[in-house]
Amino acid sequence: MLMPQPPADAPLLLVIDDEGPLRVAVLRWFTRRGWRCTEAATLADAERHLFSDGARMPDAILCDQNLPDGTGEALAARLERDQPALAARLILATGEVWTDERAARLLAMGCRFLAKPFDLGQVEALVTPGA
Numbered sequence: 001m002l003m004p005q006p007p008a009d010a011p012l013l014l015v016i017d018d019e020g021p022l023r024v025a026v027l028r029w030f031t032r033r034g035w036r037c038t039e040a041a042t043l044a045d046a047e048r049h050l051f052s053d054g055a056r057m058p059d060a061i062l063c064d065q066n067l068p069d070g071t072g073e074a075l076a077a078r079l080e081r082d083q084p085a086l087a088a089r090l091i092l093a094t095g096e097v098w099t100d101e102r103a104a105r106l107l108a109m110g111c112r113f114l115a116k117p118f119d120l121g122q123v124e125a126l127v128t129p130g131a
Contacts, residue, residue: 006034013127014058015039016046016075017093018068026062029120043070050079050086057086060127065094065113073106080109087111091126093118 013035015026020041027037038058040046046063049055063072072092079087088110095116098106106113112126 006031006036008036010034010036011059011127012036012038012056014046014049014061016041016043016061016063016067016072018042018064026120026123029124033124041068043067043075046075047078050083057083058089061086061090062123062127063090063092065092065096076106076109076111084110091123 011034013026013030015023015037016039017023017026018041023039023041027039030037038049040049046061050057050061063075065072072090072094076087076090076092079090090111092106092111092113093116094113098113098115103113114122114126
């Protein structure tokens with residue numbers, strides 16, 4: 001059953017994760033809550049979206065730390081350098097342990113992070129304005 005798409009001006013979420021079932025779960029969750037969603041399975045696909053002329057920039061980005069062709073931290077660094085306004089919209093997710101030093105570095109860039117497995121309500125709280 002196809003879900004109706006939210007209006008074109010609804011907030012946009014970019015989900016970057018190489019785990020298809022996780023992407024689908026996140027996309028469904030947010031679509032049901034009125035978000036428009038787009039997805040990428042690799043860092044290269046995500047960068048094509050984020051750095052293409054004329055592409056609508058996402059209001060929030062949920063990115064897996066470990067992707068087949070790079071890391072979420074590498075994306076965070078590139079956003080910080082080339083599109084600083086987007087760096088604050090990035091949420092990294094990983095099953096790894098975040099050291100205090102690593103967490104401080106990410107927070108200094110305006111990046112937030114979640115430990116996997118996460119509850120989709122946690123993601124929603126992070127992307128909701130004022131959260």
